Amino acid sequence: MRRIGVFVCHCGTNIAGTVDVKTVAETLGKEPAVVYATDYPYMCSEAGQNIIKDAIKEYKLEGVVVCSCSPRMHEATFRKAVSAAGLNPYLLEVANIREQCSWIHKDMEAGTAKAIVLGRAAIAKVQLNAPLIAGESPVVKRALVIGGGIAGIQTALDIADAGYPVDIVEKEPTIGGKMTQIDKTFPTLDCSSCILTPKMVECAQNENITIYSYSEVEAVTGFVGNFSVKIRRKARFVDENKCTGCGVCTEKCPVKNVPDEYNLGLSNRHAAYIPFAQAIPNVAVLDKNRCIKLTKGKCGLCSTVCSAGAIDYEQKETIVEEKYGAIVAATGYNPIKIDGYDEFAYSQSKDVVTSLEFERILKADGPTDGHLQRLSDGKQPKTIVFVQCVGSRESGSSHGCGKEYCSKICCMYTAKHAMLCREKYPDTDVYVFYIDVRTPGKNYDEFYRRAVEQYGVHYIKGMVGKVAPQADGSLMVQASDLISNEQLHVKADMVVLAAAIEPDKSARPLATMLTASMDTNDFFTEAHAKLRPVESPTAGVFLSGVCQGPKDIPETVAQAGAAASKVIGLLAKDKLSCNPCVAHSNEMMCNGCSSCANVCPYGAITYADKDFSRRQDGSMIRRVASVNEAVCQGCGACTVACPSGAMDLKGFSTSQIMAEVDAICK
């Protein structure tokens, strides 16, 4: 029997309020193995930790039980303390008497009795705890950033700046993401391209950065410090190394009617194309679905005009396999499809556009060369209505595509749009219909007030009920003004819908590959909502930008930098200590039946024939399992699949769990 010390925390009154901590300490002190038991107001404080350290030395403790808050909170703290006193950190158990006891129960008697039982269970378990030593695994000093928007770019630049190689995988032919499509940025109204392009160029020029554009992640295996990733490089039918980006092929290409993604389909491009002038890499790509040569085998014009000889119709997609120490998800977002919102007549009228389409209309390289025009007749709109929260903050989505959350960026960009309209075209009437105007952020509210006060934008609290295209080409907007409590009819020339944003569709399959968790909206879940906002619960996977939740550019850049600093912190280590709570196979009992390997999600179990011959029994070669401790993540699926009980899990062994069961049920 081990010599156990029990330390009961009051947590101020958090525990002591509904649990009689003195009685708990006193009762547990009578348990057969317990040689010392005490209580203290804050066990996690330095003084509290010192009580534990001193007791370990004075009473020669061989196991420590701390009855306190959840182990998720302070297990690491107490392990450190125990370790500092010379005891193996895994000879500690935490009995959760706060979150799962004192905070739940109002009755002092019941709470105290339960705390004692939980303490007993921890004592029973710690009796059987094995001193574990964390193994080490080397760190591959290379990072992968998935997504080449501003989030990915910033993360990559920061990691590269710290001296580590980093690869960007971008599924489009160019990096840049949504920010390339935006005209001006709030709240300073500086040009989006002007601030983004230098960063894109820097990515291309930085020796530490490799850009895999037009590529997607195919498979991820491994674990923190040692991921192995397969990247599928789609065939662009242009040799990236030869192409000079001169653009001749894109001009000569006879296929001219492909909807241009960069302009959200508001204009057309050629089958051979460079997405936009500042694309990085500045390399053409042939649209394999539209190129005549690739679809019908004829044409070949681009090849003849390409002086660099870069066109390669035979190019195949390739798989690049690379090892990484850390992976950053920066998969970004898209506006939701709003075809379902019939009331806004989006599908019926060309002059009902989304905000991102409106950005394209305002931007100089857009379909209207930056002139504010109606897409139907090219006329300059005199009255523009902006509708907020289209698909955002929708409860019980009636349209099947709405989101419960606030998309966060719409209020600000709408203020920007309204302001730009009024500035460039002062004769335009601008209405904004909103539920709330949300402007938290430095200089944000000032910006919004400028739109109202300085630029005379009509902000009306209320939702638009219907947009009806009229015979004269105008749009009749029916809305309610909630403040004056009246129905409004605004005859508009253009309606701009602030569509909600949602995570990019590629995020869900990626999360599965990364074994990273997601919330119900397919945003990546962070390890802790407040304290670890840029880390995924899956070790070695970090989050950058909107893939974690809606955010604007400054926030995205801040988070991208934070993710980068976490990655740098990880890559700066030569070795990582592994979770020692991993599976272990007892060869003497192993049947070699492969049940465990069948259920292992990590492929951590391998088999080998081993010689167990003994003098009396003659030759005996058996197939037995062994666990790669660096690969095993400690889920324990194998332990139950194993009929003989040869497979056990350190830290959560069968005997430990049964001891807890026994202690609880007695």
Add this chain to the structure above:
Amino acid sequence: MQVNNEFRPKIVAFCCNWCSYAGADLAGTNRANYPADVKIIRVPCSCRVNPMFILRAFQRGADGVILCGCHPGDCHYTTGNYYARRRMTMLFSMLSYLGIEKGRTRVEWVSAAEGAKFAATMNEFVETITALGENKRLEDLRCKK
């Protein structure tokens, strides 16, 4: 267990570390309420729970056992709860076949964000077990006081 002539069930709840245990913590943080009869055992994943543990709990005097894990599809280890789901289905099947009252065992998927669900589930489970009364069919008389 009889306390002042009133039956108080003994209930063991196995909770996976990543979702349900955190959900149970959240229930506490939110000051939710459920009976003290429920005692939680932390396991890394629902797939760590051997049917043997559940039988053991009944042997030692538990009146009800509940297993909580991440929602299918959300397992921290990707697939653990899928295996747990099959194993528990089969265990329930066998217990029912042996004539053990239905409802003594339960599986519930509780995420880290579902503190309220955790508390509600526990309240409901305690109610069910209290109605079923003492576990007589899977008891070990030697373990009774």
Add this chain to the structure above:
Amino acid sequence: MKKIALTKLDELFAAIAASKSLYLPVDTEKGAKYTAWTEGAKLSEATNTVRSAKDFFFPQVEDMASFKVEGKKIEVIDTRKEAEDFVVFGVRACDAKSFEILDSVYLVDPVDSYYASRREHGVVMTLACSRPTETCFCKAFGIDAAEPAGDISCWKTEDSLLLKANTEKGQALLDSLSMLEDAEDTAADAVKAATREIVEKLPLSNLSTDAFGGDKLSALFDSDKWESLSESCLACGTCTFVCPTCQCYDIRDYDTGHGVKRFRCWDSCMYSDFTLCAHGNTRTTQMQRFRQRFMHKLVYYPANNNGVFGCVGCGRCMRSCPISMNIVKVMKTLEG
């Protein structure tokens, strides 16, 4: 000698059961089983019960002591209870002989008080065989199926049950049964003769034991036939558990959560953890374990008990072994 009409058997059983618990073989769907007598219970006609009668004196599981643990205090509780008086009726000659073998182990110094208490309180009423079967070979071990031992020996004739007391305990029981009538001492001679006649015709009655005994130790131990004899043994304990003379037990402690219950239970030399010691196991192969069982019955036991063999030829192992390996095959193979 006493007698009672077969038609009045129920009366007799009722009278015995009035003062003591009475057990007797009763037919079940799958063979005869010793069962506590209750009104209407019918005595089985079967040659023998599936399980042996040793259960009465040496039950499969028996509590020995308890330890109550409270905090750091441990209290030892003697859970032994005085056994209540009981009567076992219908024990065959082979099982009756097995009690002598168990006695020679448990009633010699140091006396096993648990066993002794049951022996003291139990009255054995044997019943001579009338329809021995092909798996019977008691004769090979010098047992007369027509003359069973026990506190009281009984014979069934066409119309009556004959009873003869062999011990004081038996005599006292007979004396207490007023419905018994006197009978001639020779009344059972005819049924005895008939039984002996059938026994002569049994295929295994002439099984020879000449090749066995305490003096044949090394030749038998080193025989190269054990290997093939044991090759299909499954290492289950069926033979030992149905055997009336197998007497090995294990002592185990069971942690109840608030104390410890110490109990003993049958063990089997066929099990891999039999003879497991701190240093390891002296018998590492099934051949060795298999050999042990038969060497014990045929060599070691007679060596220590004046040549008496540790088998009574009841034939239960022959009927229950999953792979039909048994002591008869072993004897014939080793002998041949």
Add this chain to the structure above:
Amino acid sequence: MQEVMKKRASELLADGTVVRVLGWKNGEFAYDPTPAVFQTVESLEAFVYNDFCASNLSKYLIKFLRQEGKTLVFLKPCDSYSFNQLLTEHRVIRENVYIIGVPCDGKVAEDKLREKGAEGILGIETEGDQIKVKTLYGDLDLNKKECLGERCLSCKSHQVVVFDEMLGENGEENPDCGRFDMVEKLEAMTPEQRFEFWRGELSKCIRCNACRNICPACSCEKCVFDNPASGISQKAAADSFEENMFHIIRAFHVAGRCTDCGECSRVCPQHILLHLLNRKFIKEMNECYGEYQAGAEAGSRAPLVNFTMDDCEPSIIYTKEAGK
């Protein structure tokens, strides 16, 4: 058939294809053959194959396949499923064994003869469906069909599913065997009735381990019940709970791996209907996860080491029960 088998065994031993033959050896009486290994042509004299050769030989291969040389084994349909399952679990090595499939139309159970009053058996002769039992107390003419072992009455398949050569005609699967009839009957009972039924059955258990040790799926190097470190080791059922525990855990450990060969019930000296536990699992898994027959195909993935994303929830068991 016996003579054909002997002949093939002799040939294969003689030409060195195999170094040992795993078969059955005649016993003391007509009804008690023992599984045996024959290493010489001469020893095959004692080889026997008759209506009483019920033992499933496949489990022995685990032991023999660790020894040198190829083993010839005769597999009946039941045994061949077990062999495939062992192959799936890497317990046997296909290359090290030469399988001769032998057809089986059911094996006669000794206890059925006893039930029909056969005691003092001196000889048994079978001719077609007729069994003539000569006993000390008179002769009996019995019908073989009425004397078949319980498991043979609901035989799932007469087909040998893996072999190198087949002697005689291979049979077919028998999907209408009604092997789940008794399970269904139990399912239709109230929980109380079921509880009583199983108490009655399992309380007979003497923990002799015959069921476990004969079971081809229970081939663990060390069984959890024999392993003090497992925390649940037990030598005898010291409480009614332990009787349940042993059989539940055993059924669970073989769930998805049990081929339903019925050896457990055949060998139980207490005649407990153990196969009904295994069949329940087979039936339930079939219903929840689709038809699966362990051992039908080597390398198949058993239901409990498999899953689909849209598997039913455990509560389905309660819904099912409520529906009854």
